[in-house]
Amino acid sequence: MFNSAKDSKPTETKWRHFFVMVVMSTFIFAAIFTMRPTLVIHPIVAMGVLNRPQFIRTTLIRTQQLQRITGEEYIQSAIINEKTTNSTEYAKYIVPYDNQTLCQSIPDTKNWTFQCSVQCKELKLTDIPTTKVDVIKSCSMLQEGVSWSLIANRTFFHVPFKSKCLDNLIKDHCSTSNAVPNIAHYVWFSKKEMNFYHFLSFVSTLKHLNPCLVLVHGEVPFGLYWEYVVLIANNIINVKMSPPTTIFDRKIGRIEHQADVARLLILKEYGGIYLDTDEVILRSLDNLLNYTFTLSHAVDNNLSNGLILASPNATFISHWYLV
Template identity: 30%
Template sequence: MFLRIRRRSSFLSLIVSFIFVCCLISLVNLSLSQSGIKWDLFQTFEQTNDIEFTDDFDNVTGADKYIVPNIIHFIRFKTFELNFIDYVVLKAAMRNHKPDKFYIHTNVLEVKYEGKYWDLVRKDRDLWSRIEVLYLEAPTEIFGQKLNEGWRFYHGGDIGRIRVLMQYGGIYLDNDCFVIRSLDKYRNFECAINWDENQFIGSQTIIAHKNARFLALWLDSYRHYRSEKWYYNAGERPTVEILYRHPQLVHRVKGDFGIITDVSLNLYRNTSKPFEWRSLDSIHLLVNHRFYLDKNYNKTPTFNESNIQTYQYPFGEMAREVLDMKPITLSESPSAHQHPPQLVIDLTDWTEGESDSFALNETKIANTSTIEPTTNDPYTMHVNEMNQQLLDFLMNQLRPYGIVDPDSITSTTTIPPSTSTFLPNAAEVLMKNLISNGTDTDEIINAQQMQLFRDYVMQQLMPLGIVGSSEKPITSSTTVTQVPLQQLVSQNPI
């Protein structure tokens, strides 16, 4: 009888214990859900971490559960201090996606959380608790090939993001990628990347499992590294050599990651129709390219928590929303009647080829043929438009110095005979004419001419101490003999 009672007692205890454990799991699940940590990560990721993908995996429909860890990766080479944009990007990713972790990869050996924006991050306990800093050596070579010294940290960052995702999996974001909506819907795929029609992939936002086949093939494609081309290994080669042949390796995102230059520029201008930025999942802020693409750059060359309150274009609304700010009208702003800050030109980093490659970074149209584009080609016209914006910006900065005398130049000026190189006579005549006449014409300004302009500007600014004397102009073997200005402007399409 006593044994029978003990057996009944043990059985009841087992049932009670089981119910208690179930209730405890439910409470933990609810707590994790409220804190933004995905329970499915703990439930399934350990099982899915060792997936070996085959052609049977469908990157159109994806898996029936999350297979990519909810980790956002940033890479910060050379500097660890945050600026206003860095802080806004972190806040947007936290508010609109809420990852389990932020992994910040850096080559800075002695990390210091200094500056007011790190102070603000630490005050946000939920955000601060999710940040982990991991050391990442900045590459100097790839497969025995030395990286372009001038672009080392840019090309190194391209390589670094592949390696980071191959090690951990997760969500890689450029430091100026603003998350607008949750990216969870892409965590069911082997690899999700922006790949618009007739364009190369955009590597600013990548969501991938660590065993994604495309990542390994992408890294291996660096065995043929083109150090002189800005976006060849990051965008052109992996698209043409891998994805054209095997598109099934990725989930193709068309536009929703907001990496097209024309889309990003809508953040800094008024458009005929309101820019529906909320329809995107993320958007590239083009922070490092605003100075030559954004016609309103001089009005707000840098953003901060003060001027963002009166910034009238869409980025102002986006930043104020994640910072819980209310807009202030210009009439209410204490600086409404002050002059904009004086801009100082710094061309020391404007190295050979950047005028072309920066413009092409996110917009170059994939074209495997060798047919030379005409001025009616959308690729050529788009690059011309951006080059003209750069030209306008530089000309506006030159005028106050009185460096040139436009009155002495006419539109019919021809280039003097020369048996020397293309510079400086051709560049000086061409650019003086453009300064005189502006670029509101049908003239085509191509990449070669933009390089000429870069050299001309540098030569003129060296005596003023704005450009270091160590900078050398681009050389060319091309000679010029009595070429009309209009012909020079329109020749040599990109």
């Protein structure tokens, strides 16, 4: 005889086990899904630089962890992400490799091999201004020491900050009717080698701003990229300047903050266009030279001091620096 009360216990136990398994599986799946890497790809032009091809920059985001990865890991992450999501969203940012036709654009990201680099277009030296400013002539009537050195077979001049020689040079060669003189300023306080990104900034400044002078304040960069910059442009001058160490009787500890103060001192003294060494200019800024002060825009509706245009003794800078 079938006893329903007796036989229902095994069935009830099975259902209870099944329910526990479902709950555990749900938690495990949620944990795995939460920890699954989320790939963020920033579009970067593929290029080969000194045989070090750069394809994409990726960011691996995990729960309570942010880690930037490079090398083979980001390539593998990109492939895994696209293959597991059946997505071709990022295909347009990558140039795959094809043995027959070298580099082709293949829309199907499942076929990526990441073995192709695209060479930068050859830089035309005719695009770079090579206006020569005569430092010696401008300083010949002054009892002021001006030093020079040979870099890449070019005479490279060094003058002190607030130099009368430099004042005369700007007055004689760089005076215009604009409020802002077309003089580019960089701050280079540490003795470091110029890298490719610094090089891009300098070349873009020379090409698109066509400055009368490029003043490098502080130390002098070194390396092959720097020698090439000096070779193609002979209107670059080193302005000897020590990093500011105090402001309002308070010590300035970080070199970044020293550079923040220095750029205000520089623009107040000379006026012109200040650029951080990672700024890349894409077009002329001539339409901004008639304004006495222009500050660049940053993310999140903030302002950035990475690019500043100012006339000498600009009122805004005086209020900003409170001098």
